[in-house]
Amino acid sequence: MRQTAGMPIDAPRTARERARAEITAEILDTARIHLARDGAAALSLRAVARDLGMVSSAVYRYVPNRDALLTMLIIDAYDGLGGAVETSEGAVARTDYLDRFLATCHAVRTWAIAHPQEYALIYGSPVPGYAAPEDTIGPASRVPVVLITIIVDLQSSGRAPRPAPVDAGVAASIAPISDFAGGQVPPDLLLRGMASWSGLFGAVSFELYGHLHNVVAEGTAARTAYFDHQMRRVAEGLGLGSGTVAR
Amino acid sequence: MRQTAGMPIDAPRTARERARAEITAEILDTARIHLARDGAAALSLRAVARDLGMVSSAVYRYVPNRDALLTMLIIDAYDGLGGAVETSEGAVARTDYLDRFLATCHAVRTWAIAHPQEYALIYGSPVPGYAAPEDTIGPASRVPVVLITIIVDLQSSGRAPRPAPVDAGVAASIAPISDFAGGQVPPDLLLRGMASWSGLFGAVSFELYGHLHNVVAEGTAARTAYFDHQMRRVAEGLGLGSGTVAR
DNA sequence: TGTACATCAGTGAACGCGCGTTCACTGATGTAC
DNA sequence: TGTACATCAGTGAACGCGCGTTCACTGATGTAC
Numbered sequence: 001m002r003q004t005a006g007m008p009i010d011a012p013r014t015a016r017e018r019a020r021a022e023i024t025a026e027i028l029d030t031a032r033i034h035l036a037r038d039g040a041a042a043l044s045l046r047a048v049a050r051d052l053g054m055v056s057s058a059v060y061r062y063v064p065n066r067d068a069l070l071t072m073l074i075i076d077a078y079d080g081l082g083g084a085v086e087t088s089e090g091a092v093a094r095t096d097y098l099d100r101f102l103a104t105c106h107a108v109r110t111w112a113i114a115h116p117q118e119y120a121l122i123y124g125s126p127v128p129g130y131a132a133p134e135d136t137i138g139p140a141s142r143v144p145v146v147l148i149t150i151i152v153d154l155q156s157s158g159r160a161p162r163p164a165p166v167d168a169g170v171a172a173s174i175a176p177i178s179d180f181a182g183g184q185v186p187p188d189l190l191l192r193g194m195a196s197w198s199g200l201f202g203a204v205s206f207e208l209y210g211h212l213h214n215v216v217a218e219g220t221a222a223r224t225a226y227f228d229h230q231m232r233r234v235a236e237g238l239g240l241g242s243g244t245v246a247r
Numbered sequence: 248m249r250q251t252a253g254m255p256i257d258a259p260r261t262a263r264e265r266a267r268a269e270i271t272a273e274i275l276d277t278a279r280i281h282l283a284r285d286g287a288a289a290l291s292l293r294a295v296a297r298d299l300g301m302v303s304s305a306v307y308r309y310v311p312n313r314d315a316l317l318t319m320l321i322i323d324a325y326d327g328l329g330g331a332v333e334t335s336e337g338a339v340a341r342t343d344y345l346d347r348f349l350a351t352c353h354a355v356r357t358w359a360i361a362h363p364q365e366y367a368l369i370y371g372s373p374v375p376g377y378a379a380p381e382d383t384i385g386p387a388s389r390v391p392v393v394l395i396t397i398i399v400d401l402q403s404s405g406r407a408p409r410p411a412p413v414d415a416g417v418a419a420s421i422a423p424i425s426d427f428a429g430g431q432v433p434p435d436l437l438l439r440g441m442a443s444w445s446g447l448f449g450a451v452s453f454e455l456y457g458h459l460h461n462v463v464a465e466g467t468a469a470r471t472a473y474f475d476h477q478m479r480r481v482a483e484g485l486g487l488g489s490g491t492v493a494r
Numbered sequence: 495t496g497t498a499c500a501t502c503a504g505t506g507a508a509c510g511c512g513c514g515t516t517c518a519c520t521g522a523t524g525t526a527c
Numbered sequence: 528t529g530t531a532c533a534t535c536a537g538t539g540a541a542c543g544c545g546c547g548t549t550c551a552c553t554g555a556t557g558t559a560c
Contacts, residue, residue, distance in 0.1 A: 014523090014524070015523075015524090016523065016524070016534090016535070016536085019536085020535095020536090023536090038375065039372075039375040041288045041375050042375055042376075044512080044513065044514085045513085045514065045515090046512075046513065046514075047512090047513095054537075054538095055537065055538055055539065056513095056514085056515090057515080057516080057517090057537080057538075057539080057540095058536070058537050058538075060514095060515075060516090061535080061536060061537075062536095065514075065515080066513095066514065066515095120372035120373075123456070123458075124371055124372030124456075125286075125367035125371030125372050125456065126367075126456060126457070128285065128286040128288050128289055129289075132457075137461070144462075166476075167472070167476070169468070169469075169472045170472050170473060170475075170476045172464070172469065172472075173463055173464050173468075173469035173470070173472045173473040173476075174462070174463055174464070174473065175464050176461050176462055176463065176464060177461075177462045177463070180461070191476060191477065191480070192480075194462065194463075194477070195446070195477050195480050195481070197453075198446065198449040198450045198452075198453045198477070199442070199445065199446045199449055199481075200449075201449050201452075201453065201458075202445040202446055202447075202448050202449020202450070202452065202453075203445045203449070205445075205448075205449065205452065206444075206445045206448065209370070209371075209372060209373060210373070210379075211370075211448075214384065214423050214424075214427070215391075215421070215423055215424045215441065216420055216421055216423065216424070216441075217419070217420050217421070217422050217423060221416070221420075222416075222419065222420035223420070225414070225416045225417050225419075225420045226417060226420040226421065228417075229413075229414070229417045229420075229438060230438065230441070230442050230445070233438070233439075233442050233484060234442070234446075236484070237480060237483070237484055261556085261557070262556075262557090263501090263502075263503085263556060263557070266503085267502095267503090270503090291545080291546065291547085292546085292547065292548090293545075293546065293547075294545090294546095301504075301505095302504065302505055302506065303546095303547085303548090304504080304505075304506080304507095304548080304549080304550090305503070305504050305505075307547095307548075307549090308502080308503060308504075309503095312547075312548080313546095313547065313548095496560100497559105497560090498558100498559090498560090499557105499558085499559085499560105500556105500557085500558075500559095501555105501556080501557070501558090502554105502555085502556075502557090503553105503554090503555080503556090504552105504553090504554090504555100505551105505552080505553075505554100506550105506551100506552090507549105507550090507551095507552105508548105508549085508550085509547105509548090509549080509550105510546105510547100510548100511545105511546080511547090512544105512545090512546085513543105513544080513545085513546100514542105514543100514544090515541105515542090515543100516540105516541085516542080517539105517540090517541085517542105518538105518539100518540095519537105519538080519539090519540105520536105520537090520538080521535105521536090521537090521538100522534105522535085522536080522537100523533105523534080523535075523536090524532105524533085524534070524535090525531100525532085525533075525534090526530105526531090526532085526533095527529100527530090527531090527532105
């Protein structure tokens with residue numbers, strides 16, 4: 001988007017191209033700050049322009065419209081979360097499947113707490129009047145890919161529990177993700193992975209959106225202990241547990 | 248709010264009072280329609296007034312401001328969901344704990360699919376610039392109360408699995424809900440209940456917000472089969488399962 | 495039962511705000527010969 | 528290397544929109560004597 005079509009991937013050379021890249025980056029940075037402060041619904045091209053000392057119409061040289069800016073921020077958020085998760089999970093020894101899963105969970109939660117509005121942008125209720133384009137699919141799948149990879153690795157290690165048989169209708173319902181996994185992973189494992197996926201995001205969303213108010217004590221320590229416990233329970237359901245959940 | 252302070256609870260008697268009650272209801276109904284169509288962020292007092300053939304300032308006779316209208320709609324949504332869940336769950340024989348749980352899950356999902364914007368209003372990302380008052384706490388707890396009651400009933404039936412011991416820090420983290428339950432329910436069971444709660448809403452939110460796109464096949468049959476399977480798995484973790492999850 | 499006064503519903507104009515987007519224009523930067 | 532032309536960044540005004548909320552006012556309904 002910030003490269004002229006047909007250009008090779010190398011850095012911009014002329015002063016104009018350098019300036020264009022820099023200002024585009026500044027617009028994105030400022031938009032990110034506004035998003036973090038006021039949320040996606042309140043994101044305004046005029047306010048971004050104002051902050052950059054530009055006249056509002058000038059940003060149209062860099063961004064076609066508000067929706068495109070939102071799309072950039074969404075991709076940005078998916079990539080930010082995806083990168084954080086991949087780094088955390090990647091630092092764990094490949095055969096410690098439970099720890100890889102827990103690292104993934106905690107990385108998601110930590111990132112979400114640090115970037116609540118960006119989290120809401122990608123995992124909250126859809127922004128009214130905005131339709132996500134296909135460009136977001138790749139970045140959006142980074143976290144699920146990590147989760148599925150843990151399952152697949154566990155399976156190929158031979159240490160996975162025998163996959164349970166699954167009702168044909170249920171197996172058929174997950175055909176899309178089955179195909180994505182190359183048909184190699186038994187449906188039971190995929191279903192476990194997806195259960196962990198929605199359990200993880202359910203827990204994070206509940207905490208972030210205030211539904212633990214009057215339920216779990218406030219404060220980092222209590223909230224982290226609670227979350228860790230619940231994710232260990234989810235791991236049990238994955239066949240990743242090391243005996244009992246309580247520790 | 249629609250009763251003069253100090254009035255007894257009986258129905259309005261004078262023509263004025265009857266008219267006031269009716270018009271307040273009409274405003275709420277129209278607001279509900281707008282909410283369902285355009286979402287909470289776009290809810291506008293002017294638009295509601297327009298639809299009712301009133302001048303915009305006239306609604307201020309009935310509703311103090313936009314936030315108050317949102318609060319009414321939030322309470323309304325919690326009550327709508329709570330009522331639907333209580334009805335479904337209440338129709339199941341008291342000792343069929345698994346079926347009571349599954350009825351709860353399916354009732355939540357069915358209601359959410361029928362009322363996506365209302366669901367988003369209460370379980371999606373918070374409406375920007377709106378702070379929920381304390382009035383919503385009661386209606387908001389109807390669903391969790393149903394879930395916890397199933398757990399408590401199961402426990403007192405003697406058919407519950409032996410509650411596992413729970414780390415002291417984790418037990419302390421759920422002090423608020425423990426106190427709410429009168430300290431009678433072992434922490435392990437409360438934690439299981441809450442895991443089911445966030446697992447349930449995680450699954451519904453994922454489906455509603457489009458995160459099953461390219462993952463689970465489109466269509467009611469596939470989606471329902473998938474959801475049912477995953478909720479049975481969650482029930483397993485609750486100690487509610489009847490052996491194996493696959494069916 | 496009839497009249498005088500108080501209460502309330504609804505009007506219409508206004509204030510002040512912010513938004514996305516377009517368009518004709520100026521002046522600076524880059525390019526081709 | 529120097530000049531003529533093309534490209535692009537940024538300006539400023541404007542269009543058209545919608546919003547929440549306030550306020551002085553009219554006219555209808557209810558209440559007290």
